[in-house]
Amino acid sequence: MSTLPTAVNSAPPPGKRKEIYKYEAAWNIYSMNWSVRPDKRFRLAVGSFVEEYNNKVQIVSLDEETSDFAARSTFDHPYPTTKIMWIPDSKGVFPDLLATSGDYLRVWRAIDTETRLECLLNNNKNSDFCAPLTSFDWNEVDPNLLGTSSIDTTCTIWGLETGQVLGRVHQLVSGHVKTQLIAHDKEVYDIAFSRAGGGRDMFASVGADGSVRMFDLRHLEHSTIIYEDPQHHPLLRLAWNKQDPNYLATMAMDAMEVIILDVRVPCTPVARLNNHKACVNFISWAPHSSCHICTAADDHQALIWDIQQMPRAIEDPILAYTASGEINQVQWSTTQPDWIAIGYNNCLEILRV
Structure with missing residues (x-):
């Protein structure tokens, strides 16, 4: 197993790119996501984790000439963001x-140095109270579809209308509820669309009842x-393999292992990735390979695994990186698959793999 070098901020020799770039925010980072637009290569959005109402989202990008990250836009957000996603628009045809x-699902428009709220999506208009959203996913095949998961046991599928640019006037983005369903017996903690069957209609969710459930719109x-988790421990995260929709990964609360499932063989894990020494916080599949996955945990480690030996046991990861804090977030770049982003404490690091 090889290890990546630890982060250094010295400039690389002329013509040679560094292996690691680091950005330090003014607050602890919780959520983050790579932009997928081809003209915004090293752009990410990061969300703060401050235990009060007032939180922040920041859009940062790497200046490849100076090798430094810079904040392009910062905006206020009520409560910490449980998830951030850029629209999965690799061709740049949508806004x-x-x-x-x-507390709600919000859609924002990034405009150079400012970010503007386009719409707040709330399907509980009859109450002053809201059931916080634990996560959401944006459909890659049809970017007009988003799905949210909530502590009120439901998942909601939203339809988005993104107006075209008419002259200089930007039509506002709006959304409507396509369907809401009771997905689990307890809180739902994550939702993810599958690429199976055309990639538009299938999604799965995990929750406090310890089950992974699959739905078809x-x-x-x-x-x-x-x-179903044998001890009925809550399942916190869910991630579909980007290249082979038969496989998905999940993890239980406070567990030190990640479970790989094959939907063709329900209820029996095909692999367990258990080299971490503390609880796993996040999982991210490689966008370009069906057999590579990255896991990150409280043991300060981000591990990349090669799972092509399944169903034989996967003993060790093929690559390890040790950060300077507990890693709570990992994101594998879709448009640049040789880069992974991790978040720990107030730091964002991108690592060349």
Whole structure:
């Protein structure tokens, strides 16, 4: 197993790019996401974790000439963002949007040095109270679809209308509820669309009842239980393999292992990745390979695994990086698959892999 070098801020020799770039925010970082637009290569959005109402989201980008990250835009956000995602628009045909989840789902438009709120999506208009959103996902095949998960046991699928630019006037983005369903017996902690069956209609969710459930927007009268934790521990995260929609990864609360599932063989993990020495916080599949996945944990480590030996046991990761703090976030860049971003304490680091 090889290790990546630790972060240094010295400039690389002329013509040679550094292996690691670091950005330090003014607050602890919780959520983050790479932009997928081809003209914004090293741009990420990061969200603060401050235990009060007033939080921040910052858009940062790397200046490849100076090798430094710079904040391009900072805006206020109520409560910490539980997730941030840029619109999955690799061709740049949609407006430059990003979405955040927290008390509600919000869609924002990035415009040079400012970011503007386009719409707040709330499907509980009859109450002064809201059920916080734990996560959401943006459909890659149809970027007009988003799905949210909530502590009120439901998942909601939203339809987004993104107006075209008419002359100099930007039409506002708006959204409507396409469907809401009770997905679990307890809180739902994560939701993710699958690329199976055309990539538009299938999604899965995990929650406090310890189950992974799969849904089809065309047949919402029933769901399929893919896996149940033997001890009924809550499952916190869910991630689909980007190249092979038969595989997904999940992890239980406070667990030191990641479980790989094959939807063709329900309820039996095909692999367990258990080299971490503290609880796992995040998982991210490689965008360009069906057999590589990155896991990050409280043991300060980000580990990359090669799982092509499945169903034989996967003993060790192929690459390890040790950060200077507990890693709570990892994101593998879709447009530049040789770069991974991690978040710990108030630091964002991007690592060349």
